[in-house]
Amino acid sequence: xxxxxxxxxxxxxxxxxxxxxxxxxxxxxxxxxxxxxxxxxxxxxxxxxxxxxxxxxxxxxxxxxxxxxxxxxxxxxxxxxxxxxxxxxxxxxxxxxxxxxxxxxxxxxxxxxxxxxxxxxxxxxxxxxxxxxxxxxxxxxxxxxxxxxxxxxxxxxxxxxxxxxxxxxxxxxxxxxxxxxxxxxxxxxxxxxxxxxxxxxxxxxxxxxxxxxxxxxxxxxxxxxxxxxxxxxxxxxxxxxxxxxxxxxxxxxxxxxxxxxxxx
Amino acid sequence: xxxxxxxxxxxxxxxxxxxxxxxxxxxxxxxxxxxxxxxxxxxxxxxxxxxxxxxxxxxxxxxxxxxxxxxxxxxxxxxxxxxxxxxxxxxxxxxxxxxxxxxxxxxxxxxxxxxxxxxxxxxxxxxxxxxxxxxxxxxxxxxxxxxxxxxxxxxxxxxxxxxxxxxxxxxxxxxxxxxxxxxxxxxxxxxxxxxxxxxxxxxxxxxxxxxxxxxxxxxxxxxxxxxxxxxxxxxxxxxxxxxxxxxxxxxxxxxxxxxxxxxxxxxxxxxxxxxxxxxxxxxxxxxxxxxxxxxxxxxxxxxxxxxxxxxxxxxxxxxxxxxxxxxxxxxxxxxxxxxxxxxxxxxxxxxxxxxxxxxxxxxxxxxxxxxxxxxxxxxxxxxxxxxxxxxxxxxxxxxxxxxxxxxxxxxxxxxxxxxxxxxx
Numbered sequence: 001x002x003x004x005x006x007x008x009x010x011x012x013x014x015x016x017x018x019x020x021x022x023x024x025x026x027x028x029x030x031x032x033x034x035x036x037x038x039x040x041x042x043x044x045x046x047x048x049x050x051x052x053x054x055x056x057x058x059x060x061x062x063x064x065x066x067x068x069x070x071x072x073x074x075x076x077x078x079x080x081x082x083x084x085x086x087x088x089x090x091x092x093x094x095x096x097x098x099x100x101x102x103x104x105x106x107x108x109x110x111x112x113x114x115x116x117x118x119x120x121x122x123x124x125x126x127x128x129x130x131x132x133x134x135x136x137x138x139x140x141x142x143x144x145x146x147x148x149x150x151x152x153x154x155x156x157x158x159x160x161x162x163x164x165x166x167x168x169x170x171x172x173x174x175x176x177x178x179x180x181x182x183x184x185x186x187x188x189x190x191x192x193x194x195x196x197x198x199x200x201x202x203x204x205x206x207x208x209x210x211x212x213x214x215x216x217x218x219x220x221x222x223x224x225x226x227x228x229x230x231x232x233x234x235x236x237x238x239x240x241x242x243x244x245x246x247x248x249x250x251x252x253x254x255x256x257x258x259x260x261x262x263x264x
Numbered sequence: 265x266x267x268x269x270x271x272x273x274x275x276x277x278x279x280x281x282x283x284x285x286x287x288x289x290x291x292x293x294x295x296x297x298x299x300x301x302x303x304x305x306x307x308x309x310x311x312x313x314x315x316x317x318x319x320x321x322x323x324x325x326x327x328x329x330x331x332x333x334x335x336x337x338x339x340x341x342x343x344x345x346x347x348x349x350x351x352x353x354x355x356x357x358x359x360x361x362x363x364x365x366x367x368x369x370x371x372x373x374x375x376x377x378x379x380x381x382x383x384x385x386x387x388x389x390x391x392x393x394x395x396x397x398x399x400x401x402x403x404x405x406x407x408x409x410x411x412x413x414x415x416x417x418x419x420x421x422x423x424x425x426x427x428x429x430x431x432x433x434x435x436x437x438x439x440x441x442x443x444x445x446x447x448x449x450x451x452x453x454x455x456x457x458x459x460x461x462x463x464x465x466x467x468x469x470x471x472x473x474x475x476x477x478x479x480x481x482x483x484x485x486x487x488x489x490x491x492x493x494x495x496x497x498x499x500x501x502x503x504x505x506x507x508x509x510x511x512x513x514x515x516x517x518x519x520x521x522x523x524x525x526x527x528x529x530x531x532x533x534x535x536x537x538x539x540x541x542x543x544x545x546x547x548x549x550x551x552x553x554x555x556x557x558x559x560x561x562x563x564x565x566x567x568x569x570x571x572x573x574x575x576x577x578x579x580x581x582x583x584x585x586x587x588x589x590x591x592x593x594x595x596x597x598x599x600x601x602x603x604x605x606x607x608x609x610x611x612x613x614x615x616x617x618x619x620x621x622x623x624x625x626x627x628x629x630x631x632x633x634x635x636x637x638x639x640x641x642x643x644x645x646x647x648x649x650x651x652x653x654x655x656x657x658x659x660x661x662x663x664x665x666x667x668x669x670x671x672x673x674x675x676x677x678x679x680x681x682x683x684x685x686x687x688x
Binding site: 051052053055056058062066069074075076098099100101102103104105125126127128130131149150151152154155156159163174177178179182 | 304308310457562568573578581
């Protein structure tokens, strides 16, 4: 069974998914960060494949992507780093990236490597629905790897139904129309989340973009099964003297009403 | 150096029509395998709205009337088709320059911005954003925003803001906010990224005026249609001048490729007309400092479009180099990727040095200072094996005022007639 499905079957609320950029802050940090996140209590991880021109991302993830590429990160190297990750990491793993990098790697080879590595899901925000149906859906079906589309407050109900139909695992609900990393007040967005909840979609959904602390995490979880945090964690990694400790503090602060103040 | 291409207009066997529409975008937004709309969901509604409405709006009588009137009275169209006598003598052929440099704001870019601002008004948009490389598209956008009283934000690479400072000043005087793009190579690619991110963040009230035949469908087709006025006029003017509406060659520079798309547009189905695009080779095709996408690129996805692009083996986009800010782009419009793949057009490249030489040559032979971009097109006249019976149209896409600083830096020292010595 796909680990994403197991997670959603077991955990009904407040699923915490954390994003980080592979190759950041240092080239060889991938395994260490995955273990730290698992240890700290994250439920699922999105591994970002760095790209030179990340259109949907704000300054924080642009910067982490650039640094990762300067460090020498590539998709080939990422698969090498992950080749025996399943001995130690049991969380569902999702690859998040831009289409061009995957296309140059080769679609079939990409799916082979994902299967070998134990990747559970994919998010490619610039892949159109028609191209997904034509080129990726058959590969997803044959490998059992899930694919999540994004929806936004601008997405019509009819299109939400189409994107839900094409998605598997979960649907990614972008909190508001923006690039990643913009802190925002999610209380005004509750009607939007409620509307999606009321649509009774095929897939459960997670809320992402702009979630950065305990309060915004709770707001995001009110009508969804959980939330995705990216830029806020990248900011923590940027400054972390000790990745394990910083990750533990960060996850606790997101999950707990009584935030732990880091000693530094 | 030998160049492989057909010399147009000679063999009767090629004097035939292509299948009409063969080189146009299809209903799914593709030119062959190139094009499409590879955009994040945040942009879907805006791009879909544009796709559903652009043809109806552009074909409506009131749009046509307003567009035509502004092109005539505001831009100054039709732009002249000038027979360049001394340049023709030098190359032993007949060379006509399509004088887009004489348009209001000094380049072909205004044809597109007039069209898009009229479209944006009809879509009820209040705010305009744009990217710019050389600053010509930014100036053309700031101009039409002033004309229509709309808010205007222009993204421009920080490096380009320095090398095209006069255009930054013009945009500011016109009331536009010029925002430096600080990421990547800080040139056109990065300005485009920033403009797209702005649009992601302001989907409701903002229209993005893309300056070239790039971006997600329907932009490449829409911009090509607005620029097609160039070739429509060339046909009429050539008919009056030579008795035939068809030249043997059309030559235009290609960055994203909008002046080339506009110059080729009404000749696409006339396969006797040899279409030649000229890319920026920068310091040379093998130097690592180049912007010759068609020569060096592989298929990939950039700025919402599947096209040829310069990229690493890992699919990271390579930062281009050209002396000309307007050609300094790692992708190319999908229509050009397709015209190249089908062989309908050929694409050559000119180095920085060749472009400078061509600019100085035109200046001294015809008294016209071309934009550095347009100078790339002129630079290939020497490689085209032209004959006296040929009729060659070169799109002089812009004027060189903005490039004076660069030109003066490269003006041969012993060739400078200016002197501080008193005349006696």
